Amino acid sequence: MQLRHLAYFVAVADERSFTRAADILGVSQPTLSKQIRALENSLGTGLLVRDRAGIELTSAGEALLPHAQRILIEVDNATRSVHEVASLRRGRVRMGATPSMVEGLLAPVLGRFRAEYPAIDLEVHEAGSRDLTAELSAGRIDLALLIVPLASQIPDLETSIVYTERLVLASPADADMPETMDVADLAGLPLVMFREGYDLRDVTLRACARAGFEPRLSVEGGEMGSVLRFVESGLGHAVVPDIVMGTRTGLRRTQLENPPLARSIAVAHRPLDTLPLAARAFRAVLVEALEG
Structure with a gap:
């Protein structure tokens, strides 16, 4: 053989x-x-x-x-x-993250790593947590930012929680929405829903189920960018990470209470001692940036 x-x-x-x-x-x-x-x-x-x-x-x-x-x-x-042993003067890091993490968390880390290791090639895979887990298991990427507990349930992967992000309700800018609302109050709102397999879809549906109702969906099947654009266009509301709201003038933010919604982000990879040196260096910069 x-x-x-x-x-x-x-x-x-x-x-x-x-x-x-x-x-x-x-x-x-x-x-x-x-x-x-x-x-x-x-x-x-x-x-x-x-x-x-x-x-x-x-x-x-x-x-x-x-x-x-x-x-x-x-x-x-x-x-x-x-x-890559020559002081990390060459190499490649294949990093995976969900669209919201790429936009809100990963971009600054990539800039910091590139400044420290300018000769290392960076390759970013943008997908949902389930798809990224499959890519990790197949060896197509080195590391990924994944949602806990999904990340911790995958055999042969090491995970470390590096960030906790708050989830909020995104609404059209001209919507008459309060600054805070209970999750149960989502029952009367048309929701723009992420596609099947997207972890934010699962988080939203579980929260609605615990509050005792089935949400009314206006549009479903989108990625992060399309979901936010649908909300800006007045098609409904969406539960999204607070970090993606940024300076979007077309969106209004409402804090969700009773219970507040949040999700833990972990960096996942194969056993650390099996990672290429460039990937280990990137992990160190990533953890320092997100935990700092």
Whole structure:
């Protein structure tokens, strides 16, 4: 079994297509098929089955896939660490965060890190916490800012709470809204709701359920930017992190009480000693900035 064989197998498993996997890997399809057969021969069992719908994994293939992914992640991390030992004069950090965190928390940290390590490339993945967790587990990003308790429920990830943010109600600027209101008072308001899988959607729906009502949704399915624009356009109200309100003149802020809504933010990553040096340096700057 060779690393090349594992990389080819993971590519086919991810794409469920020899053609697409060969294009991604930059090899011919016959070459790819030959390498997969070599891997199957070395293991003494079939890993993939072709049918009309595409490629499916055998039970042996399903068993091998997470181990192959983990091996490739560790090899990639080891290679990157070796390349970065020269006083962090080069390297890359792949950081994930939700849209609200990118806008309100991450941007200043990126500036501080770039000033200290100007030669390190920064790559930001913007997505919901569930999607970022999947990217972390697959090794596509090094670190992520995630919501607790979601982050703490993922095996093989280390998490540290670094920030607690208050959630508020965003309303159109011309709306006649009080400075504070109870969560139960949301029952009579049309809400602009985030898409499925977005943690703020879950937070809002749970808060409404605890208050004993099902919210009335005016629009649903948006990301942070679109939700805020919908509210500015008068389509409804939305529960959002206070930090994204900033200087938006098209929005009015109302504090939520009874109970106040907040969420804890954690930095999540694989075991610290397995992270590339650049990622460890970025984590240090991130934690110092958010906890300071």
